[in-house]
Each structure stands twice: as structure tokens, then as C-alpha cells.
Amino acid sequence: MYDWAGYLGVAIYLGAYICLQLGYIRGSGYRYASLNMVAAICVLVSLSANFNLASAIIQGSWVLISLVGITRVFLQNHRLRFTEEEADLLSHGLPTMPRAMARRFLDTGVWRDARPGVDLTREGEEVAQLHFIRDGLAGVYLGGSKVAEIREGFVGEMNVMEPGPASATVRIEAGARVFSVSGDALRRISRTDSEFRAFLEQNLNAAVKRKLIEANTRMTSKPAAE
The missing domain is CATH 2.60.120.10 (Jelly Rolls)
Known part of the structure; x- marks a missing residue:
């Protein structure tokens, strides 16, 4: 189960990046940041069975950075007003x-x-x-x-x-x-x-x-x- 969580995380990472390069999603929107956060969480779950501090730091950083990006987009959109x-x-x-x-x-x-x-x-x-x-x-x-x-x-x-x-x-x-x-x-x-x-x-x-x-x-x- 832990191994499959890691495989899923890798698949989401690659899928998100491919979609970004093909223009299906934007790097500054919710979707790309959310996919990266989910992928990082999946890889963190896989590390529970075979812990590696360096990998855990990288994936934790991805989660944090993604949360910051999602929050920034939310606040930016929340402040916008249209007649x-x-x-x-x-x-x-x-x-x-x-x-x-x-x-x-x-x-x-x-x-x-x-x-x-x-x-x-x-x-x-x-x-x-x-x-x-x-x-x-x-x-x-x-x-x-x-x-x-x-x-x-x-x-x-x-x-x-x-x-x-x-x-x-x-x-x-x-x-x-x-x-x-x-x-x-x-x-x-x-x-x-x-x-x-x-x-x-x-x-x-x-x-x-x-x-x-x-x-x-x-x-x-x-x-x-x-």
C-alpha cells in the first residue's frame, strides 16, 4: 500500500507537469499547486514504510509551497471586484x-x-x-x-x-x-x-x-x- 502511494504520487507529479507543458493547466492557478500538494502527500505516505529524511524534507517543502501558492491565488481572487x-x-x-x-x-x-x-x-x-x-x-x-x-x-x-x-x-x-x-x-x-x-x-x-x-x-x- 505504501509503495502504491509513492507510485501514485510520482504519476501525479509527472501528469501535472505534462499538462502544464501542453497548456492544459496554468502554473499560477489552483490546479497545478493542488496536484503538486497531493503528489507530495502521497510520496510522504510512502516514506512512512521506508523513511528518508532528505526525501521527507523535499516533499514537506512541496506541500508548504503549494499551500502558500493556493492561499495567494485565493486572496488575490477574493480581493477582486467587478461591476x-x-x-x-x-x-x-x-x-x-x-x-x-x-x-x-x-x-x-x-x-x-x-x-x-x-x-x-x-x-x-x-x-x-x-x-x-x-x-x-x-x-x-x-x-x-x-x-x-x-x-x-x-x-x-x-x-x-x-x-x-x-x-x-x-x-x-x-x-x-x-x-x-x-x-x-x-x-x-x-x-x-x-x-x-x-x-x-x-x-x-x-x-x-x-x-x-x-x-x-x-x-x-x-x-x-x-
């Missing part, structure tokens, strides 16, 4: 982004009231900002013709990280509450924080996928309606 509109943006636009990282994202941009007629993007022009529409209505125009509407969600997510021209014009049609953040600022943070970039791109790609699914649904439902 109602910020929480709504996170739940609909960035659901998988860690809270501390989300706070950094939100602090980089600004909320504003956008009046009807304001263009968030213009077809063929470079996308300079990422926008999130919370309340209101925006029309999506392609070649001067309205092809869709946006009541809530990101605008500019396809081209903001790799600067490129907007595929359509998105124009506010009813007073909207809009969060806007500079693409330059997002790229600057991403260059120094690979985890931030990974989480941001993951959520923006999910937003693009949702829009494509909605567009396909509209296209397939038109003939049936006609």
Missing part, C-alpha cells in the same frame, strides 16, 4: 479567463455610451479596437446592405490580434453600452504574457465560432421560412 456590466462581459465574452487576468483586461479598456450612427468598425479599414456590446443594437453591413444584427457580444474579434481589415461595417442603431480596448494594448500585454494571449485568443475564437454557427442557422432557416 454588474463587467461581470456580464466576462460571463458572455470571456467565461474561461481567470479573474485576475480578466481584471487586467478590463482595466486596459473603457466603457462608453455609443449613440446611433457610430461605426465600431468600417468595412475594409483596419480594426484598431476590440469592442463588446452589452446593451443596445448594432447592424452589420456588407457592401452597404444589412446582413445581421448584434445585441450583445464582441465586435472586431477576428482581426484585432493580427491587424487586418474589417470584413463588415458594424454600426450602432440603438443607444448601446460598449466596452472598447485598443488592439495595440492587447498585443503589448500578449507579448509579455503568453497565458493572457492564450486565454484571450481562446475566448475570441469561441466568439467567432458562435457567430458562424448563428450565421449558418439564419441561412438555413430562410428557405424554410419562405
